[in-house]
Amino acid sequence: MTDVRTIEVEAVTKRFGAVAAVNSLSFQVAPGRVTGFLGPNGAGKTTTLRMLLGLVRPTEGRATFGGVAYADLDSPLRTVGAALEAASFHPGRSARNHLAILATASRIPRARIDATLDLVGLSEFADRRVGGYSLGMRQRLGLASALLGDPGVLVLDEPINGLDPEGIKWIRSLLRALAGEGRTVLVSSHLLSEVQQSVDDVIIIARGELVHEGTLSSLSAGDSLSVLVDAPDRAALAAALSAAGFTVTAARAGLVVVGVEAEEVGRAAFAAGVPLSTLHRQSSGLEETFLHLVGGDR
Amino acid sequence: MSTATSLSTTNRNDLSHLGIIQSEWIKLRSLRSTWWTFAILFVITVGVGIQMSSSTSFAWLDGGLSQTGMQAAGVNAVIIGTDINVLVVSVLGVLVIASEYSTGMIRSTFTTVPQRVPALLAKSLVLAIGTFLVVALAVAITIPISIGLLAGNGIDVRLDDPHYWRAMIGSICYLVLIGLMAFGIGAILRSIAGGIAVALGLVFVAPLALGLVGGSSAPQIWLQNFVALLPFNLGRALTAHPGYADFASPGVPLQRPEGLWVLEPWQGALGLVMWVVVVFTAAIVLLKRRDA
Ligand SMILES: Nc1ncnc2c1ncn2[C@@H]1O[C@H](COP(=O)(O)OP(=O)(O)OP(=O)(O)O)[C@@H](O)[C@H]1O
Numbered sequence: 001m002t003d004v005r006t007i008e009v010e011a012v013t014k015r016f017g018a019v020a021a022v023n024s025l026s027f028q029v030a031p032g033r034v035t036g037f038l039g040p041n042g043a044g045k046t047t048t049l050r051m052l053l054g055l056v057r058p059t060e061g062r063a064t065f066g067g068v069a070y071a072d073l074d075s076p077l078r079t080v081g082a083a084l085e086a087a088s089f090h091p092g093r094s095a096r097n098h099l100a101i102l103a104t105a106s107r108i109p110r111a112r113i114d115a116t117l118d119l120v121g122l123s124e125f126a127d128r129r130v131g132g133y134s135l136g137m138r139q140r141l142g143l144a145s146a147l148l149g150d151p152g153v154l155v156l157d158e159p160i161n162g163l164d165p166e167g168i169k170w171i172r173s174l175l176r177a178l179a180g181e182g183r184t185v186l187v188s189s190h191l192l193s194e195v196q197q198s199v200d201d202v203i204i205i206a207r208g209e210l211v212h213e214g215t216l217s218s219l220s221a222g223d224s225l226s227v228l229v230d231a232p233d234r235a236a237l238a239a240a241l242s243a244a245g246f247t248v249t250a251a252r253a254g255l256v257v258v259g260v261e262a263e264e265v266g267r268a269a270f271a272a273g274v275p276l277s278t279l280h281r282q283s284s285g286l287e288e289t290f291l292h293l294v295g296g297d298r
Numbered sequence: 299m300s301t302a303t304s305l306s307t308t309n310r311n312d313l314s315h316l317g318i319i320q321s322e323w324i325k326l327r328s329l330r331s332t333w334w335t336f337a338i339l340f341v342i343t344v345g346v347g348i349q350m351s352s353s354t355s356f357a358w359l360d361g362g363l364s365q366t367g368m369q370a371a372g373v374n375a376v377i378i379g380t381d382i383n384v385l386v387v388s389v390l391g392v393l394v395i396a397s398e399y400s401t402g403m404i405r406s407t408f409t410t411v412p413q414r415v416p417a418l419l420a421k422s423l424v425l426a427i428g429t430f431l432v433v434a435l436a437v438a439i440t441i442p443i444s445i446g447l448l449a450g451n452g453i454d455v456r457l458d459d460p461h462y463w464r465a466m467i468g469s470i471c472y473l474v475l476i477g478l479m480a481f482g483i484g485a486i487l488r489s490i491a492g493g494i495a496v497a498l499g500l501v502f503v504a505p506l507a508l509g510l511v512g513g514s515s516a517p518q519i520w521l522q523n524f525v526a527l528l529p530f531n532l533g534r535a536l537t538a539h540p541g542y543a544d545f546a547s548p549g550v551p552l553q554r555p556e557g558l559w560v561l562e563p564w565q566g567a568l569g570l571v572m573w574v575v576v577v578f579t580a581a582i583v584l585l586k587r588r589d590a
């Protein structure tokens with residue numbers, strides 16, 4: 001790794017005909033952290049990443065790596081490693097040949113091919129035609145292509161899609177390790193829960209526009225608390241809680257009390273002498289906050 | 299970031315033309331379809347050449363064929379397969395570039411070589427060299443066999459005839475140039491089916507269709523002259539031997555209508571190069587402009 005850069009997206013707009021896939025989008029991605037790039041299907045994630053990589057020309061604005069457009073980088077593959085959601089290889093070639101093609105053009109030492117194949121766990125299949133690969137194996141090959149040049153910046157479009165649980169665990173720790181080495185890591189996903197455990201920061205877009213940018217914990221700040229509580233004698237519990245001044249709503253699994261900690265609910269039930277069968281704290285969850293953010297007025 | 303401003307001279311660009319060419323060579327050789335196509339090119343050149351050489355005979359002709367007629371017969375016997383191979387190189391040319399678009403490989407190509415044009419040129423160079431080597435090898439093998447077979451049929455081909463060799467080299471270059479033109483068409487259309495349809499339409503259908511119209515009741519010279527500028531007929535000019543008339547209709551001079559162009563081999567070559575240049579110019583302009 002030679003060159004670590006910040007990803008800078010500055011007021012980028014991309015229109016396909018009348019459709020604005022990305023609309024005046026600005027954000028930055030800092031080195032040393034894993035940043036989740038989130039948004040529902042069709043939000044404009046892939047389009048944004050393609051603009052970053054110079055594959056698609058922005059209608060307006062610019063996307064750079066520390067001020068330098070991708071096409072102007074001296075050593076693109078050694079600076080930025082990218083894995084796009086759609087397959088970017090010929091199914092008739094082996095993984096080894098695919099990587100050899102990239103390495104040869106970029107003067108990346110041949111030894112890196114085996115090293116990267118090994119890293120992503122494809123060594124065993126390296127000489128098989130990619131057309132016969134499973135979705136997860138293709139994802140691994142995409143990742144190998146991205147890591148080949150030992151780049152300081154990684155741009156990964158939905159890298160977790162199609163991986164088995166073991167693969168997901170592995171890629172999460174890999175992403176953490178890459179950021180730990182000081183690299184800039186941008187990972188897109190349409191599911192917050194998919195990346196929640198591995199990201200430090202989140203950039204959330206919907207309908208081509210930024211809806212949230214910040215640390216993962218900044219997302220949970222707007223969280224609303226609730227407590228699920230139940231008792232063999234549910235009616236008595238409801239009466240006791242109402243008497244204690246809580247707002248109670250009935251749910252299938254019990255009663256839901258909003259805006260309080262479990263401890264307060266437990267104490268109220270104890271004071272009223274109602275034995276409990278269930279008491280636990282529910283967080284409305286990041287996923288719900290996420291959905292709320294991207295939901296908007298569709 | 300301090301590194302962000304390093305557009306300085308100290309930073310060596312990793313992308314070299316040689317590296318890009320080598321990379322494109324790996325691409326070409328790592329696909330089975332390439333080797334299949336090369337094998338077909340080879341087999342057609344040698345096979346059709348042998349077949350034609352063994353079946354060409356002018357024993358029926360009183361007084362036999364003139365020497366220049368025999369030279370033309372020798373040329374014809376070796377390069378007759380070219381008319382079929384034009385089809386094969388057209389398909390190969392389109393396939394090599396359009397398959398990158400249909401598979402998504404093009405994204406890897408463009409992220410590796412973001413300037414795009416060097417990759418396109420390197421790819422076409424590798425295609426041209428590969429086609430040249432395969433066809434040249436096939437022709438080199440066919441020539442001695444053909445000469446032996448023709449001698450058995452009473453046709454003595456002399457090898458000190460520069461027109462003979464010019465036609466041989468011309469036929470090889472013809473296939474290379476048609477392959478490049480098809481490559482350019484594939485780069486413009488970015489679709490295998492569309493590219494093959496247009497390339498074959500231009501190479502085969504257009505001269506045939508326009509030739510029929512042009513040669514109808516009232517021969518239209520301008521149209522026939524236009525047809526002469528189509529790739530197929532430029533190839534005919536490039537690979538022609540001056541003794542062709544003696545060979546094709548011995549004893550009877552060919553009638554040519556007034557005002558019809560008869561292109562010299564070098565004009566045929568120039569015309570084909572122009573086709574390639576025009577198609578490549580369009581392909582490069584679009585390549586730089588379009589989203590991938
Ligand atoms: N080449 C194109 N031509 C026309 N419209 C396009 C093109 N590429 C993308 N779009 C449109 O732009 C919008 C954003 O698409 P994009 O692929 O960037 O979304 P995404 O966030 O990656 O979605 P997903 O989670 O499904 O991958 C969509 O409405 C899509 O239809």
Ligand SMILES: [Mg+2]
Pocket residue numbers: 045046047085157
């Ligand atoms: Mg996408």
